[in-house]
Amino acid sequence: MKKLEIIIRTSKLNSVKAALETLGVHGMTIIEVKGYGRQRGHKEVYRGATLESQFVPKTQINILVHDEGLKSVLDAAIAAAQTGELGDGKIAILPVEDVIRIRTGERGDTAL
Ligand SMILES: Nc1ncnc2c1ncn2[C@@H]1O[C@H](COP(=O)(O)OP(=O)(O)OP(=O)(O)O)[C@@H](O)[C@H]1O
Ligand SMILES: [Mg+2]
Structure with a gap:
């Protein structure tokens, strides 16, 4: 399982x-x-x-994904967020040790 931290232009959130x-x-x-x-x-x-560094407002989407779905999620996010101009954003891919659904106590892939 992976956690994606996808930083995009706020205008691209809906797509x-x-x-x-x-x-x-x-x-x-x-x-x-x-x-x-x-x-x-x-x-x-x-x-x-x-030049002094300037903070620019962006939107970050955090998603937990099964390893099998990783490539399709990355491809879709990139295709939807890309303009080709500077500042399109960045995606960090982090390993996830475990996930817990609090209501049921389920863990791992079944907790997604
Ligand atoms: N090294 C970094 N560490 C943490 N956050 C980053 C980093 N680089 C970019 N970001 C985040 O991603 C946002 C968009 O970055 P941006 O798309 O400008 O990256 P870039 O590497 O400069 O690419 P480009 O050259 O296409 O502009 C930034 O506003 C910031 O929130
Ligand atoms: Mg940039």
Whole structure:
């Protein structure tokens, strides 16, 4: 099992959500975040110029996925979130030791 931390443009949330639901993803957590990447929150970084880093609002989607579904979820999220412009976002893939459904105490893959 993996946890995906998918940071996207907030304007892409609905299309990414729809794409993931088509694949049968039935749970996700959304966090409004602020951050910056290589351009430090600026559209361009000029050589030699010293620019203060700026936090840009983004949306983070956290999803727990079965290992078998990982590739299709990644492909769908990327296709739905990509514009090709700077700042499209980033996906971190983390191993998950265990998951517990609190209501029933189920663990592991059956708890998703
Ligand atoms: N190294 C990082 N660590 C943590 N969060 C990051 C990192 N890089 C990017 N992010 C997060 O992802 C958001 C989008 O980053 P962004 O898409 O600009 O990455 P990038 O590596 O600069 O890619 P690009 O060159 O396409 O802009 C940032 O606002 C920040 O929230
Ligand atoms: Mg960037």
